[in-house]
Each structure stands twice: as structure tokens, then as C-alpha cells.
Amino acid sequence: METSNFKEEFERMLMSEIIPLKRGETNSPEGGELFSKLHDLVAKNVPSKLYRYRNCQEYNLDSFRDDEVYAGNPRNFNDPFDSLVCYKKEEILKNYEEALNKNWFLYMLSKINSLVEEEMRKQYPDDPIIDEVVKKMQCFNVWKGEGDEVVNQRLREAYYEGTTYGDKGIYSDKINEYLEFIGDLLDQSVESVKESCKIACFTERKDNMLMWSHYADRHSGFVLEYDIKQVVFPTSDTQPSSHPAILFPVIYSDKRLDATHIGKSLMDDFLISLKGENNSSIVLPDIFIYLKVFLNKAKCWGYENEWRLICPDSYENESVKVIMKPTAIYYGSNISSADKAKLSLLAKEKNIAEYQMAVEYYNSEYKVNVL
Numbered sequence: 001m002e003t004s005n006f007k008e009e010f011e012r013m014l015m016s017e018i019i020p021l022k023r024g025e026t027n028s029p030e031g032g033e034l035f036s037k038l039h040d041l042v043a044k045n046v047p048s049k050l051y052r053y054r055n056c057q058e059y060n061l062d063s064f065r066d067d068e069v070y071a072g073n074p075r076n077f078n079d080p081f082d083s084l085v086c087y088k089k090e091e092i093l094k095n096y097e098e099a100l101n102k103n104w105f106l107y108m109l110s111k112i113n114s115l116v117e118e119e120m121r122k123q124y125p126d127d128p129i130i131d132e133v134v135k136k137m138q139c140f141n142v143w144k145g146e147g148d149e150v151v152n153q154r155l156r157e158a159y160y161e162g163t164t165y166g167d168k169g170i171y172s173d174k175i176n177e178y179l180e181f182i183g184d185l186l187d188q189s190v191e192s193v194k195e196s197c198k199i200a201c202f203t204e205r206k207d208n209m210l211m212w213s214h215y216a217d218r219h220s221g222f223v224l225e226y227d228i229k230q231v232v233f234p235t236s237d238t239q240p241s242s243h244p245a246i247l248f249p250v251i252y253s254d255k256r257l258d259a260t261h262i263g264k265s266l267m268d269d270f271l272i273s274l275k276g277e278n279n280s281s282i283v284l285p286d287i288f289i290y291l292k293v294f295l296n297k298a299k300c301w302g303y304e305n306e307w308r309l310i311c312p313d314s315y316e317n318e319s320v321k322v323i324m325k326p327t328a329i330y331y332g333s334n335i336s337s338a339d340k341a342k343l344s345l346l347a348k349e350k351n352i353a354e355y356q357m358a359v360e361y362y363n364s365e366y367k368v369n370v371l
Contacts, residue, residue: 006045011251013038014288014295018261021284031287042248043233049327050202050228050307053215056339064224065346067325071198071245071311073318074294075191078214079301083194083294085259089186092263093179186263193293197310198320200245202228204305206330207357207369211304219357220335222343225328232309245322248291250306252299257292261285328353330370 019031052069054060063070074083203211212219232247265285286292294310311320329347331340331354347354355370363369 006041007249010038010041010249013041014292015251017288018286019288021287028287034288038248046229046233046247047204048227048229049225050204051206052202052224052226053211053221054224055215055217055221056335061342064326064343067323069200069309069322069324071200071309071320071322074194074199079298081256081298084256085190085193085293086256087186087190087258087263088260089183091260092186092267093183095264096182096267097179182267189266193290196290197294197312198317199294199311200309200322202226202307202309204307208303212332212357216332218334219332221332222335223330224326225330226324227327228309228324231324245309245311247307247309248295250297250308251295252297252302254299257296259289262289325350326352328355330355330357333357333359
């Protein structure tokens, strides 16, 4: 399959499906089937070689020596929009405010019932009918939220002194506090997604001028070539990756991934938990949301032709080490003789091919070439 057609098919398969993980399930058969299809499609179309641009900092030389590829935290990438979803915050909070108003209204009824019961027992301490009335009032199975002290005080003022607070005034400030809290929680959740996986970036191109400038210290660094297919999609006679990892092409788009539906679902579940219930049937609204987040990138980065090695990992680690021996090294056109000598010594020890990139004075194209 041609590269453009393959990537279009990959994007269609991944982005058009929303598969939830239901409560009580550890995995989704439907999700597993889609993942297998994506995996097989990529395995058939992954380029024979992928590349990583590096500068000549000591830690990059050490990684080359030890055949190490480090998957890093997207939070540290050079694009602040990398792995960052968007969401309609006001839309989510509006739905949440409506739910809070209903729950606080029932909560108010329960508090009023308590006050009424208190007064009735004071006035008719020995009347057995009071117990029956109280049972009727207790039919409200309502949410027990925070703010009892404030609510009790305001209800007493309204009950005994005739003080009014306007429509919803008794509890509106508590709702505002919750909405502010939920807004902060949403913002933190968006950022925390970046911490859940570590990513190593590869490209299909070894001769991209912008990438030599951005990632290889203005052509004074080097590029490592990998036969990554044999690492991520090993055959019976090849060694698999030292760390569980998946490899997929980046999807370039004009629009950021909209996760409003995810936010609504998670907030609904959060509201249910505040009520002391646990009857939500959905644990995760879209089991592929993380993959979609990590693979979506602004179209202006399309020149990178990027592939991502994604390593699921704990939030504590800043990076994950993957053992992967390169198959060749390309020296930048401006690399220093000292750095090239160090790298060349390591390349010879590894018995891998060495190439020198150069600017051709007689070529009218803006490109670097292999000598």
C-alpha cells in the first residue's frame, strides 16, 4: 500500500471508532480486535528504516555506545501543543451545574425536613404520629454533600428570621466552589495525560534540512538509522524490544483532538461517586483516547514524517530506556572532527555503516546529500 493511502487508512480506522471500557471489564473484545487490525496494518507498511536526529551532547554519545533509545515525557517536547487535547470547558461545567442544582435542591429538602422534624418533636414530644411523618420525609434518598455548616446556618436564618437569599441563594456559592474545583480538575487532567506514557520519536527522512537544524544542532550532530521493524514487530529469529512498546505513525491535523465527550463522561461519573453511588456502566468512554492524544499533531509539523514508539509507563519516571542497536550513522555536514572521531570509533566497534552528509555546491535544490 502506498504510504499516503496507508496513513489515511490508519487515521480512518483509529479516529472513527469510539469504544468504551465497561465496568467490570479488564479489556474490551471489540477494542482488542481494532488494535490487532491497526497493529497488522502498521506491521505491513512500516518503513524498512527509521531515523533519529541527535546533537553531540555527551548523553547522546553514551546512548549510542550502549544501544539505548530513551522514550521521554511529552511534557518536555518542543511543541507545547504536543499530546494536548482541547475541550469545551463551559459546556462541561454547564451540564455539571445543572446536575448540582438538582442535587442541592434535594439536599435542601432533606435539611428542611430535619429542621421540621426538630420543631415537631419539640412541640409534640410524645405524639407517635411524629414518627410516621418523619418516615415519610425520609423518603428522599439524597446526596449528602459538603457545606453542612453554611447550609444549616442559612436555613435557620430563613426558617426563624425570614431571611431570604433569592433563587438558589442558600447554596449558590457552594455550587460555584464546586464548579471552580471541577474546572481546575479538568485542566489538571488534560496536563496529566502527558505523564501516562513515554515517547521516542523517529522519522522517515534522514535528509530533512529543518530537522538537521532543529534536532542535530544546525547540522553539527548526527542521525542514527534503525531497522525498527525487527525490534517492534520481531520475527521468530529476532530479538523483541526490551520494553513493551507500540509503533504508530503520527496523524497530522488542522484541529486539535476534542475531548469534550470524555470530560462530560468523567464528570458524570465523578458526580455519581459524590452521591455515594457506583452504578456507572462506563469506566473509560474511549479506550483509544490516549493513543489518539499521543498521535495527533499540528499539520505544520508534517514535514517531520514522524513515527512514535509509545511506551506505557508509570507517572513517576521521566523516561524509559529501550535497547535498540542502530544499523548506520550519518554525520552532519558541520560536525566537528573531534565529535566525528568519537562517533566513528563507536560505529566501527558496532560494525555499522558510516555516511557523511554534505551540501552540494552544484545542486540547485535546497537539500543535503550522502557523500
